[in-house]
Amino acid sequence: MTQMTQTSESTTPPPVRSEAKRAITVSDEAVEFAKEKLTKRGTPDAAIRLGIRGGGCSGFSYVIEFSDDPPRERDRVFEFGGVKFYVDKKSLIYLAGSMLDYERTLMFQGFKFRNPQEASSCGCGHSFTVR
Numbered sequence: 093m094t095q096m097t098q099t100s101e102s103t104t105p106p107p108v109r110s111e112a113k114r115a116i117t118v119s120d121e122a123v124e125f126a127k128e129k130l131t132k133r134g135t136p137d138a139a140i141r142l143g144i145r146g147g148g149c150s151g152f153s154y155v156i157e158f159s160d161d162p163p164r165e166r167d168r169v170f171e172f173g174g175v176k177f178y179v180d181k182k183s184l185i186y187l188a189g190s191m192l193d194y195e196r197t198l199m200f201q202g203f204k205f206r207n208p209q210e211a212s213s214c215g216c217g218h219s220f221t222v223r
Contacts, residue, residue: 116142116170116179116187121194122203123173130175135160139169139176142192143183151221152186156203186222 118126130136135158143155163169163178170177179187186209195204211223 115168116177116184116189117191118170118172118175118177119191119193120173122192123175125194125203126175127173130158133158139163139178141178142187143180144186154205155183156192 126140127136130138130140139159141155141157141159144152145155147153159178163176164180166181167178168181168184170179177192187205187207189209190205190207193204193206195202209222211221
């Protein structure tokens with residue numbers, strides 16, 4: 093006869109950390125577009141810096157630029173499909189939960205933020221206000 097031992101595991105699940113709400117995601121299309129741009133630039137191992145800046149007609153504007161430098165001390169580093177994305181902690185407050193996507197329309201071709209914290213944006217789509 094085998095003896096069963098009972099463990100003292102709690103049936104209450106551990107608290108769910110909302111890490112996803114404090115992160116960004118990047119669509120597959122945006123990753124491929126980033127790879128194309130980095131390769132065309134001749135720096136396939138460089139990173140893409142994402143952020144926000146005060147200004148624009150709605151209050152904040154998005155920043156998307158190449159970064160040949162290592163991440164800064166206060167950067168969060170995300171990697172999608174082999175491409176590194178740097179986001180400084182202040183910008184992450186306003187970009188948390190966002191997805192960087194790639195959009196191609198008759199009027200626009202390029203990166204597009206899908207930001208759940210965006211309350212409104214200007215006509216050009218490059219500046220926004222937050223909730």
